[in-house]
Amino acid sequence: MKPVEIAILGFGTVGSGAYRILNEHAKAIARRAACPIAVKRILVRDASRERAVPTPPGVLTESFEEILADPDIRIVVEALGGEEPALGYTLAALEAGKDVVTANKLALALHGRRIFETARAAGRRIAFEGAVAGGIPVIRALREGLTANNIERITGILNGTTNFILSAMTDRGMEYQDALREAQSLGYAEADPSADVEGFDAAYKLAILASLGFEGYVDPRRIPRKGISTVTAQDIALADKFGYRIKLLAGAERADGSLHLSVTPSLVPKGHPLANVNGAYNAVTIEGDSVGQLMLYGKGAGDLPTGSAVVSDIIELVRFPDLSESEIIWQDREMELSDSTARPSEYYVRLLVKDLPGVLGQIATMLGVHGISIATVTQELDNAGRATLLIFTHECERSSVEAAAGTLRTMPFVLSIANILPLWAGTRG
Numbered sequence: 001m002k003p004v005e006i007a008i009l010g011f012g013t014v015g016s017g018a019y020r021i022l023n024e025h026a027k028a029i030a031r032r033a034a035c036p037i038a039v040k041r042i043l044v045r046d047a048s049r050e051r052a053v054p055t056p057p058g059v060l061t062e063s064f065e066e067i068l069a070d071p072d073i074r075i076v077v078e079a080l081g082g083e084e085p086a087l088g089y090t091l092a093a094l095e096a097g098k099d100v101v102t103a104n105k106l107a108l109a110l111h112g113r114r115i116f117e118t119a120r121a122a123g124r125r126i127a128f129e130g131a132v133a134g135g136i137p138v139i140r141a142l143r144e145g146l147t148a149n150n151i152e153r154i155t156g157i158l159n160g161t162t163n164f165i166l167s168a169m170t171d172r173g174m175e176y177q178d179a180l181r182e183a184q185s186l187g188y189a190e191a192d193p194s195a196d197v198e199g200f201d202a203a204y205k206l207a208i209l210a211s212l213g214f215e216g217y218v219d220p221r222r223i224p225r226k227g228i229s230t231v232t233a234q235d236i237a238l239a240d241k242f243g244y245r246i247k248l249l250a251g252a253e254r255a256d257g258s259l260h261l262s263v264t265p266s267l268v269p270k271g272h273p274l275a276n277v278n279g280a281y282n283a284v285t286i287e288g289d290s291v292g293q294l295m296l297y298g299k300g301a302g303d304l305p306t307g308s309a310v311v312s313d314i315i316e317l318v319r320f321p322d323l324s325e326s327e328i329i330w331q332d333r334e335m336e337l338s339d340s341t342a343r344p345s346e347y348y349v350r351l352l353v354k355d356l357p358g359v360l361g362q363i364a365t366m367l368g369v370h371g372i373s374i375a376t377v378t379q380e381l382d383n384a385g386r387a388t389l390l391i392f393t394h395e396c397e398r399s400s401v402e403a404a405a406g407t408l409r410t411m412p413f414v415l416s417i418a419n420i421l422p423l424w425a426g427t428r429g
């Protein structure tokens with residue numbers, strides 16, 4: 001049988017991982033796809049450079065136009081990353097009549113509407129299992145396995161870099177900067193880590209999951225986002241003392257007819273499985289009205305785990321070539337996101353104050369004025385006449401906490417507001 005010919009754009013972590021799997025499992029993949037699959041071209045910047053994964057002569061090319069003009073190439077795998085030229089190549093491939101597999105969450109989250117409109121106009125398909133949570137088949141779970149449900153809640157640890165850093169801080173008491181440096185030296189974090197540590201990457205992935213789960217386009221730029229760079233070893237130790245681990249959670253929830261989304265470091269009860277997702281692993285919990293709660297866990301990045309997701313998409317496109325495009329969500333209405341500051345939560349508030357009589361009373365009174373009641377408060381004195389106050393609040397709105405923080409900053413005995421983090425509420429009823 002004549003193989004289906006494909007091209008891979010990019011031969012880095014994901015491109016080479018997918019290529020290896022396609023070669024190493026060629027026979028089984030041909031059986032599962034009901035047709036052999038051959039990689040005809042791989043686009044790189046420098047085709048003369050020696051590569052860790054060898055390819056037959058003539059497969060590497062520096063010309064996207066050559067791929068585009070080749071009528072035998074039916075599927076293009078976009079594994080370049082970034083906005084351009086990845087987006088332009090994706091649109092051009094679709095317009096040229098090719099299906100596209102992508103692992104590029106940034107391009108998909110920011111330009112999903114345009115990509116899917118182009119695909120629909122061209123009668124082509126996009127598959128993107130590798131774009132969220134690496135090897136975990138969460139896209140397929142939402143698109144296929146859970147379609148009987150109204151999705152109520154999605155909570156994910158979706159970024160391996162930040163999870164590695166927080167795990168190192170938890171397990172070895174490291175400070176943020178030291179853990180970040182270690183992540184960089186091991187290749188888990190980029191030289192410029194801001195996309196990961198400031199929560200952008202998690203927001204892109206959350207936007208994709210929420211778009212699928214809640215059936216409407218979610219713009220990642222509108223998701224309230226806080227990264228992990230303000231989390232200190234002291235926060236981690238104090239959270240631990242009170243039974244919590246700090247995790248960067250990407251959360252989407254439908255409540256009272258509104259959609260609430262956020263990416264923020266949160267305190268997760270140690271007994272919950274999400275608190276025990278460590279290192280570079282990812283996990284996603286999904287709650288549906290029929291299925292209840294389920295959790296998917298696995299490697300969220302890396303050549304073979306992400307390659308596994310990418311190749312599963314290629315197999316699907318080859319096996320079901322006539323399936324009509326069903327991803328109407330990105331072309332459809334944009335989701336109204338509710339004011340996330342109104343979403344009630346319990347909070348962890350860490351302050352540094354002067355150790356003077358009456359301080360605690362004044363703070364409690366002021367919080368009360370803002371409608372915040374204290375669940376517990378503890379203080380630790382240092383030798384310099386200062387006290388660290390740790391306050392756990394009862395449920396209150398984020399807007400109240402922000403207003404109270406503004407007032408705290410004006411109080412003469414408050415030296416600093418070290419951190420304010422929400423407590424994750426776990427599963428609902």
Ligand SMILES: NC(=O)c1ccc[n+]([C@@H]2O[C@H](COP(=O)([O-])OP(=O)(O)OC[C@H]3O[C@@H](n4cnc5c(N)ncnc54)[C@H](OP(=O)(O)O)[C@@H]3O)[C@@H](O)[C@H]2O)c1
Nearest residue numbers: 010011012013014044045046079080081103104301302306
């Ligand atoms: N890494 C992961 O574990 C992971 C997991 C899930 C999703 N993703 C996503 O997958 C995509 C690829 O990530 P990656 O980690 O594989 O990236 P990577 O290791 O940096 O590889 C990128 C590849 O693209 C090539 N490339 C970049 N710009 C090019 C251009 N203008 N023309 C030709 N070739 C170009 C590079 O060529 P050279 O080899 O010549 O430099 C390189 O081979 C990104 O969207 C990423 O977010 C990655």
